[in-house]
Amino acid sequence: MAGTLYIVGVGLGPGQITQEAINVLRSVGEVFIEEYTSMFETSLGDHIAKVVGRMVVKLSRRDLEEESGRVIINAIRKRGSAALAVIGDPMLATTHSALVTQATQLGIRVRVINGISIVCAAVSQAGLSPYKLGPVATVTYERGGVLSKRAYEVLAGNISRGLHTPLLLDIKDEGGFMSIREAVDVLIRLEEEVKQGIVSDDLAAVFESRIGWSDQAIVVASLTNPPDLKPPSVILIPGLLNPVEEEYLRVVHGAGEELLRRHINHVKALMRAM
Incomplete structure (x- = not known):
C-alpha cells in the first residue's frame, strides 16, 4: 500500500511548532490531532488551524487505540498522505508507536517530525x-x-x-x-x-x-x-x-x-x- 503517514510533534505550547512541522501540515492530504496523551495551553485544533490555515480532525482514544487508527489509514488510502499532530515530541506515547508499526506493516511510509519533548x-x-x-x-x-x-x-x-x-x-x-x-x-x-x-x-x-x-x-x-x-x-x-x-x-x-x-x-x- 502506497502513501505516507506523518507523526508531527508541535511542541509543548503555542509558539513552539517548527517550520518543518508547519510545512508538513500544510501539504498533507488530511490532518488529525489527538489531545488525550497530553495537554495544550489553548485548543490544539484551533491553534493548528490558525497557524497552518486548514481545519483538522480531532481523534479520540478509542479512534487510535480500539480502532487502531483506522480513520487515518483510510485517509491515506484516499488522499495519499495524512498527518497526526501530537503535543510535545512524537513516540513518547506507546499509542504513537503502535500506529507507526501498523502503518509500516501495511506498506505505508512513515516520517516522524520531532518537536520539543517534556x-x-x-x-x-x-x-x-x-x-x-x-x-x-x-x-x-x-x-x-x-x-x-x-x-x-x-x-x-x-x-x-x-x-x-x-x-x-x-x-x-x-x-x-x-x-x-x-x-x-x-x-x-x-x-x-x-x-x-x-x-x-x-x-x-x-x-x-x-x-x-x-x-x-x-x-x-x-x-x-x-x-x-x-x-x-x-x-x-x-x-x-x-x-x-x-x-x-x-x-x-x-x-x-x-x-x-x-x-x-x-x-x-x-x-x-x-
Missing part, C-alpha cells in the same frame, strides 16, 4: 545536567487493585547511581491528569510498602508545571511537601548534585541551602547503602 524541556528548565539523566518513569494510579511499583524502582535505581529521575504523571481513565499531590501520595505509599528509605523529607524535587505555557511554574521543595501547581506537571528528582547544579537550583529557582545540603547527604547515604 523530558528534554524539564531537564533544561531545571538546570540539571542531561549527562546525569537516568531512565524515565510514570507515576500511575492504582488499577484493578494493583499499584505499580515501577516508578519507585526506577527512582531507586537512578538514586543508587546518583542520576536524575524525570517522573511523568498518569492520565486519568476519565480524562485529565494526575496532580502533583496525588503523585507524591503514590510515592509515599510505595515507600511504606518497599521501605528502602528513599522517599523522605530529605529528598529534594523540582516540581514543574505547564512547561512551555505562559504561566509555567517551577518550584524546588522537599518531595514530601509539594507545592500546589496546576497540571500538566512533571516531577524531576535530582540525583547527586554537582556544584554548578546546586548553585543553579539555589540562585535561579530559590532552593533553600539547608534542603540542598540534606538532599546531597541523603543521596550519598543511599548510594553507599544500595
